[in-house]
Amino acid sequence: MDDVIARLECAEHLDALQAVIEWLRDYYAVDDMVYHWVSSNGEQYGCGTYDPKWVARYLEKGYLRIDPVVIGCYQRFHPVDWKRLDWSSKAARSFMQDAAEHGIGHQGYSIPIRGPNGQFALFTVSHSCDDDQWASFTELNRRDLILLAHYFNQTALKLEPGRKPEPTQPLSPREVETMTLLAVGYSRAQVAETLAISEHTLRVYIESARFKLGALNTTHAVARAMARGQIIV
Amino acid sequence: MDDVIARLECAEHLDALQAVIEWLRDYYAVDDMVYHWVSSNGEQYGCGTYDPKWVARYLEKGYLRIDPVVIGCYQRFHPVDWKRLDWSSKAARSFMQDAAEHGIGHQGYSIPIRGPNGQFALFTVSHSCDDDQWASFTELNRRDLILLAHYFNQTALKLEPGRKPEPTQPLSPREVETMTLLAVGYSRAQVAETLAISEHTLRVYIESARFKLGALNTTHAVARAMARGQIIV
DNA sequence: CTCTGCCTCGCCAGAAATGGGGAGTTGGAA
DNA sequence: TTCCAACTCCCCATTTCTGGCGAGGCAGAG
Numbered sequence: 320m321d322d323v324i325a326r327l328e329c330a331e332h333l334d335a336l337q338a339v340i341e342w343l344r345d346y347y348a349v350d351d352m353v354y355h356w357v358s359s360n361g362e363q364y365g366c367g368t369y370d371p372k373w374v375a376r377y378l379e380k381g382y383l384r385i386d387p388v389v390i391g392c393y394q395r396f397h398p399v400d401w402k403r404l405d406w407s408s409k410a411a412r413s414f415m416q417d418a419a420e421h422g423i424g425h426q427g428y429s430i431p432i433r434g435p436n437g438q439f440a441l442f443t444v445s446h447s448c449d450d451d452q453w454a455s456f457t458e459l460n461r462r463d464l465i466l467l468a469h470y471f472n473q474t475a476l477k478l479e480p481g482r483k484p485e486p487t488q489p490l491s492p493r494e495v496e497t498m499t500l501l502a503v504g505y506s507r508a509q510v511a512e513t514l515a516i517s518e519h520t521l522r523v524y525i526e527s528a529r530f531k532l533g534a535l536n537t538t539h540a541v542a543r544a545m546a547r548g549q550i551i552v
Numbered sequence: 553m554d555d556v557i558a559r560l561e562c563a564e565h566l567d568a569l570q571a572v573i574e575w576l577r578d579y580y581a582v583d584d585m586v587y588h589w590v591s592s593n594g595e596q597y598g599c600g601t602y603d604p605k606w607v608a609r610y611l612e613k614g615y616l617r618i619d620p621v622v623i624g625c626y627q628r629f630h631p632v633d634w635k636r637l638d639w640s641s642k643a644a645r646s647f648m649q650d651a652a653e654h655g656i657g658h659q660g661y662s663i664p665i666r667g668p669n670g671q672f673a674l675f676t677v678s679h680s681c682d683d684d685q686w687a688s689f690t691e692l693n694r695r696d697l698i699l700l701a702h703y704f705n706q707t708a709l710k711l712e713p714g715r716k717p718e719p720t721q722p723l724s725p726r727e728v729e730t731m732t733l734l735a736v737g738y739s740r741a742q743v744a745e746t747l748a749i750s751e752h753t754l755r756v757y758i759e760s761a762r763f764k765l766g767a768l769n770t771t772h773a774v775a776r777a778m779a780r781g782q783i784i785v
Numbered sequence: 786c787t788c789t790g791c792c793t794c795g796c797c798a799g800a801a802a803t804g805g806g807g808a809g810t811t812g813g814a815a
Numbered sequence: 816t817t818c819c820a821a822c823t824c825c826c827c828a829t830t831t832c833t834g835g836c837g838a839g840g841c842a843g844a845g
Contacts, residue, residue, distance in 0.1 A: 357784060383784070389784070390784075393781045393784060433666035439784070491790080491791060491792085492791090493791075493792070494791095501771055501772075501775075502771065502772070502775040503772065503775070504767060504768035504769060504771075504772030504775075505768075506768075506769065506831075506832095507831075507832070508831085516792085516793070516794090517793075517794055517795080519793085519794060519795065519796090520792070520793050520794065522832085522833080522834095523791095523792080523793080523794095524791095524792090525832095525833095526833085526834090527791090534737060535737035535738075535739075536737060536739065536801095536832090536833085537771055537832080537833090538734050538735065538737075538770055538771045538774050539734075539735070539736065539737035541771050541774065541775055542734075542735040542736070542737075542774055542775070542778060545775060545778055545779070546778070548626045551590060551616070551622070551626060551672070724820080724821060724822085725821090726821075726822070727821095739800095739801075739802095740801075740802070741801085749822085749823070749824090750823075750824055750825080752823085752824060752825065752826090753822070753823050753824065755802085755803080755804095756821095756822080756823080756824095757821095757822090758802095758803095759803085759804090760821090769802090769803085769831095770802075770803090
């Protein structure tokens with residue numbers, strides 16, 4: 320354990336993560352171990368021991384938005400056993416079958432991790448065995464896995480800062496107020512009234528915020544401002 | 553330390569948190585200790601040892617959206633010393649002065665905590681002393697404070713589940729796709745084209761999503777869907 | 786002192802979104 | 816089988832948003 324942490328701390332490239340996760344897979348003697356970062360801008364980064372064919376298929380099919388593991392963990396705080404997720408939808412079922420055909424174990428345990436600016440990542444361990452064996456495994460290693468998950472994420476954050484610092488030009492106070500009120504459902508007219516300014520002035524703020532955020536329209540601007548933590552809704 | 557964790561684990565009401573945090577303040581012999589939850593719906597919950605007058609003023613003045621501690625931590629992953637935050641804006645300066653006048657120590661260390669559905673909370677310890685003393689204090693207790701912060705948050709989450717489960721009616725797959733594409737800046741026409749459906753059909757999805765999300769307009773709907781983790785952008 | 790960023794205001798025309806109406810299919814649940 | 820939720824399509828009128836034009840004041844940085 321300490322050995323792994325030391326390795327992570329001296330890692331200088333993401334390849335190191337890949338090596339560590341493979342080592343961990345062998346150490347725990349499980350089928351698969353995966354770290355999967357779903358960055359706030361919709362890109363993904365992952366390392367792990369899944370079959371590359373499955374990874375490619377996952378990306379190609381856009382499974383990110385279907386995968387009940389991602390969706391379920393995104394809405395949870397605590398680690399979760401795959402059995403407790405919602406697999407009832409048709410999309411989820413076909414996804415599960417596709418995964419099984421690519422050799423993904425039916426037991427899994429995933430740890431959600433959150434970082435700055437809405438960063439979200441998953442640390443997953445998966446295996447094929449019966450429920451009892453799996454339950455005792457997760458029970459035994461839960462604490463370590465959680466720690467590992469967070470160390471992994473911190474290392475990834477350290478190594479990949481080039482991934483989020485999309486030049487986040489700060490918004491002016493008025494722009495922040497504007498975006499915030501828009502995010503809670505006010506129309507432009509209502510926002511203008513609330514801020515006691517003309518609707519035209521308001522438009523200037525929206526436009527400048529849109530420009531700073533690199534957004535194509537108001538909705539996009541609000542979404543980006545939220546995703547980047549520039550407004551708190 | 554273990555004593556505190558035990559107390560938290562058997563807590564059955566938020567009052568218990570208040571008691572624990574007061575105990576901690578005395579234990580660490582610092583001026584103030586605060587847990588501050590900024591829930592995803594904009595409400596707040598906090599417990600701590602700040603002067604109630606200051607808390608009232610904080611709420612009344614809407615300092616939540618000015619406080620550099622909140623803003624700074626929201627965009628960070630690691631705990632941060634207040635000195636490293638951005639106090640340059642005018643609003644921040646007048647906020648700082650106001651805080652000082654209410655007896656808030658000028659040294660502070662805040663730990664950002666994140667939870668499901670965009671939950672965000674802060675665990676802060678604050679004191680009045682010189683920089684060297686403060687540096688050695690935080691250096692010495694950093695690990696414990698981080699642990700405490702997360703235990704506090706987990707307890708608060710456990711005790712206050714009634715705070716977020718705003719009946720989150722699930723969105724249908726098409727609705728999710730629609731909201732997601734809108735969030736990344738597509739216009740209705742572009743979304744319709746992308747999904748290969750008529751623009752009118754698209755409208756039906758937007759409207760039903762808006763209804764399910766209790767949103768007043770498209771921008772609001774996207775913001776809520778994001779805040780609730782129903783779409784991942 | 787100039788320059789830049791922020792805040793404020795006005796008018797107009799075209800593009801986009803919204804609200805309300807109606808209508809048909811499909812597939813799964815009761 | 817019947818019912819419901821999800822998905823698909825069309826028209827019309829109104830409201831709202833967006834883009835482009837121009838303008839002034841005020842504070843802080845260089």
